[in-house]
Amino acid sequence: MNTASSSNSRAKAYVKCVAYLTLSLGFLMFVVPYLYSFSPTLNKYLKTLDENDIHPGAIYYSDVPLTPESELANREAVKRGIELRAARIK
Amino acid sequence: MATDSNIVVDDGRAKWSDLWLKEDYWAIWIGFLIIIVTGLIMMNGRDEIAAKIEKQNAIIAAEKAKPFKTIELIDAQAAKKGITGAKLPAAKTFISYLGKPGKWSGNPMDSFISHKKADKEPAAKEAAEKAKAAKAAAKVAQDAAAAANFQNAELNKAAETAIKAWQKDVKAADKAKKAVGKDSNKIPGLIVLAIGLGVITGLGMVVMGYNFVSYFIGFLGVFALACLANVLGGYKPTAQYGVNGEIMAIVTGMVIANTIGTPKWLKPAVQVEYYIKTGLVLLGAEVLFNKILAIGIPGIFVAWVVTPIVLCGTYIFGQKVLKMPSKTLNITISADMSVCGTSAAIAVAAACRAKKEELTLSVGLSMVFTAIMMVAMPAFIKLVGLPEVLGGAWIGGTVDSTGSVAAAGAFLGPKALQVAATIKMIQNVLIGVSAFCVAxxxxxxxEKHEDGQTVGAMEIWNRFPKFVLGFAAASILLSTVAGQIGADLDYALINKGMLSVTKALRGHFFTLSFVAIGLATNFRELAHYFKGGKPLVLYVCGQTFNLGLTLLMAWIMFYKVFPEITASI
Incomplete structure (x- = not known):
C-alpha cells in the first residue's frame, strides 16, 4: 500500500514537473509571440534585433559583439570633440 | 564548512589552512589558473601579432594622408581588426572546447550541430563576386583620382562613391556568407569541457573534504542541466525578449526541485557559491578600467556619478522608508537596478552573502522590467523627439541588462546604439568597485557583534568575502597589462584574445550556479520574499529616480558641458 501510494505520488511529481516546464516554455514560445504579433512597432523591433545579431539576454559588455566597434567609434568622437573644443577656445 | 546551505558563513578566525580549505580561495586558484594559462598563450604569440599589427598600421598611416578613405586603408583596417589572439593555434584549440549550445529556431539539435546551408551557397557566391567586381570598379576610380594627384575634386568624389558602393556590397557578401553557416559539432567539446571542469573543481572539493566521485557524478548532471538551460535560452523567438541561459537555468532547476525534488546523486554538486565565486573571479578579468574613458567625461558622469547616487539612494530608501526586512535583498535589488542588471546582482549578492532566493528574486524582477523598458524606452524617446545621442545615453544608464541596452539602442538608431552600448560598458566596469564597497x-x-562592539581590522578580514580579492586582483592585473601594452595589442590580445576564453568559462560557471540556485530554491521560501510587495516598490521607486537623474545628467554633460563630443558622434 505504502509502495503503491509513494509510486503514485512520484508519478504525480513527474507529471507536475513536465506540466510546469511545458507551461513556462509554452508561455514564452506561444503566448508572448502572439501578443507581439499585434504590434507593428514590436515586430519592427524584433527585425532590428535580427539584423544587428543582438541577444537582449547578454549580461555583460563582452557578450555583445557590437561593443568593441561602439567603443572605438566613441573614442574617435571624443578625440575629435576635444580638438574641436581646443579650436573654439583658440 | 557552512551548516546553513543558504549562505556561506565564516566560522571563525582566519587561518593559513583557509587557503586550501575555503571555497573562496579555490575560486581564486581556479580563476587565476585559467587567467594565467590564457595569458601565457597570448604572450607567446605577442611578437607575431605585434608584427602583423605594425604592418597594417604602416599602411593605415600612409593612406590616412589621402583626402578620402582609400581601398588600401579600408583593407588594412579590416585586416587589423582580424588580427586577434583568439586565432593563435593554441588559443583556437582551447576555445574550440568552450562553446555553449547556440541559437536555434526549428530543431533544438541545431544548437549543438550545425550544417552548411548548401541552398544559400549560390547566393553567397554571387554576392562575393558582386563585391569583387565593385572593388575592381572602385580601384579604377581611385586610380583615376590618384593619377590627378588627388587634386581633382570630381574624380575624388567619383572614387569615394565607388568605394562606398563597394563597401555596401562587401557588407551584403558578409551577410550572405554568414547565412551559409558552417559545419560544426559542439557535443565532443562539451563532453571534454564537462570532464575538464569536473576534474578541476572536483580537485578543490576533495581538498575541502568532499568525496570526489559523488561530486564528479553530480557535476556531470548539473552540467547537463546547464546545457539544457542554454538550449532553452538559445531558442531564437524567446531569446528576443531577453530570455537567456541563466534565466532558464533557474527555471529548470526550480521546477525540478519543487516537483520531483532534487535527486540525491545531484546534491553533492549543487555548489552555488563555488560556481558563482569562480565565475566572478573570471568576470574580474573583463572589468578593465581603461574602458571608463571610452566616451570621455560625459560617460564617466552618467555611468560613474549617477550610478552610485542611485545605488546608495535606493538602498537608504529601502531601509528608512520601506523598512525592508532584509538588507542583503535590498542591496542586491538596488545594485541590479542601478548598475547593470544580472551581472551586478550576482557580484553584489555574493559580496554581501545574500540568500539564493534573494538573488533569484532580484534577477526575476530585473528581467521583467528590462523586457518592458527595452521596448518602451525607445518608443517613448521617438515619441517625444529626444535627440539620438541623449536617448542612447539615457537607455545605456537605465536599462538593466547589457544585451537589452544594445537592443533598445539599435531600435533607436546607430548613434544611440553606439552611445548606449558604451555607457553600459562603463557601468559594467563599476561592478568591481560596487562589489568591493558592498563587501x-x-x-x-x-554584520556587527551581538554585543554591539565595533568591528576590529582582524574581524573585518575574517568576515570579508575573500573571492572579492581575487575578483579585484584579476581586474587590476588585466587593466594594468592592457594599459601597458597599448590600444592595438589590448584589442588583439586581451579583448579579442584572453577575454574570448575567460568570458566563455565565466558564462559556463554562471549557468552552473543558476542551475544550482534553482535546484536549491523552494517556491514557498521565494514567495515569502514577495510579501507586502516591498521588493517591487523598491525597484520601481529606484528605477524612477534612476530614469530622472540619468536623463538630467546626460542632457547636462552631452549638450551643455561637452556639446563638441556629442557633435562628433
Whole structure:
C-alpha cells in the first residue's frame, strides 16, 4: 500500500514537473509571440534585433559583439570633440 | 564548512589552512589558473601579432594622408581588426572546447550541430563576386583620382562613391556568407569541457573534504542541466525578449526541485557559491578600467556619478522608508537596478552573502522590467523627439541588462546604439568597485557583534568575502597589462584574445550556479520574499529616480558641458 501510494505520488511529481516546464516554455514560445504579433512597432523591433545579431539576454559588455566597434567609434568622437573644443577656445 | 546551505558563513578566525580549505580561495586558484594559462598563450604569440599589427598600421598611416578613405586603408583596417589572439593555434584549440549550445529556431539539435546551408551557397557566391567586381570598379576610380594627384575634386568624389558602393556590397557578401553557416559539432567539446571542469573543481572539493566521485557524478548532471538551460535560452523567438541561459537555468532547476525534488546523486554538486565565486573571479578579468574613458567625461558622469547616487539612494530608501526586512535583498535589488542588471546582482549578492532566493528574486524582477523598458524606452524617446545621442545615453544608464541596452539602442538608431552600448560598458566596469564597497560595508557595519562592539581590522578580514580579492586582483592585473601594452595589442590580445576564453568559462560557471540556485530554491521560501510587495516598490521607486537623474545628467554633460563630443558622434 505504502509502495503503491509513494509510486503514485512520484508519478504525480513527474507529471507536475513536465506540466510546469511545458507551461513556462509554452508561455514564452506561444503566448508572448502572439501578443507581439499585434504590434507593428514590436515586430519592427524584433527585425532590428535580427539584423544587428543582438541577444537582449547578454549580461555583460563582452557578450555583445557590437561593443568593441561602439567603443572605438566613441573614442574617435571624443578625440575629435576635444580638438574641436581646443579650436573654439583658440 | 557552512551548516546553513543558504549562505556561506565564516566560522571563525582566519587561518593559513583557509587557503586550501575555503571555497573562496579555490575560486581564486581556479580563476587565476585559467587567467594565467590564457595569458601565457597570448604572450607567446605577442611578437607575431605585434608584427602583423605594425604592418597594417604602416599602411593605415600612409593612406590616412589621402583626402578620402582609400581601398588600401579600408583593407588594412579590416585586416587589423582580424588580427586577434583568439586565432593563435593554441588559443583556437582551447576555445574550440568552450562553446555553449547556440541559437536555434526549428530543431533544438541545431544548437549543438550545425550544417552548411548548401541552398544559400549560390547566393553567397554571387554576392562575393558582386563585391569583387565593385572593388575592381572602385580601384579604377581611385586610380583615376590618384593619377590627378588627388587634386581633382570630381574624380575624388567619383572614387569615394565607388568605394562606398563597394563597401555596401562587401557588407551584403558578409551577410550572405554568414547565412551559409558552417559545419560544426559542439557535443565532443562539451563532453571534454564537462570532464575538464569536473576534474578541476572536483580537485578543490576533495581538498575541502568532499568525496570526489559523488561530486564528479553530480557535476556531470548539473552540467547537463546547464546545457539544457542554454538550449532553452538559445531558442531564437524567446531569446528576443531577453530570455537567456541563466534565466532558464533557474527555471529548470526550480521546477525540478519543487516537483520531483532534487535527486540525491545531484546534491553533492549543487555548489552555488563555488560556481558563482569562480565565475566572478573570471568576470574580474573583463572589468578593465581603461574602458571608463571610452566616451570621455560625459560617460564617466552618467555611468560613474549617477550610478552610485542611485545605488546608495535606493538602498537608504529601502531601509528608512520601506523598512525592508532584509538588507542583503535590498542591496542586491538596488545594485541590479542601478548598475547593470544580472551581472551586478550576482557580484553584489555574493559580496554581501545574500540568500539564493534573494538573488533569484532580484534577477526575476530585473528581467521583467528590462523586457518592458527595452521596448518602451525607445518608443517613448521617438515619441517625444529626444535627440539620438541623449536617448542612447539615457537607455545605456537605465536599462538593466547589457544585451537589452544594445537592443533598445539599435531600435533607436546607430548613434544611440553606439552611445548606449558604451555607457553600459562603463557601468559594467563599476561592478568591481560596487562589489568591493558592498563587501566592506557589510563586513564592517552590517554584520556587527551581538554585543554591539565595533568591528576590529582582524574581524573585518575574517568576515570579508575573500573571492572579492581575487575578483579585484584579476581586474587590476588585466587593466594594468592592457594599459601597458597599448590600444592595438589590448584589442588583439586581451579583448579579442584572453577575454574570448575567460568570458566563455565565466558564462559556463554562471549557468552552473543558476542551475544550482534553482535546484536549491523552494517556491514557498521565494514567495515569502514577495510579501507586502516591498521588493517591487523598491525597484520601481529606484528605477524612477534612476530614469530622472540619468536623463538630467546626460542632457547636462552631452549638450551643455561637452556639446563638441556629442557633435562628433
Amino acid at each position: 566592506i560595508y557589510f563586513a564592517t557595519k552590517v
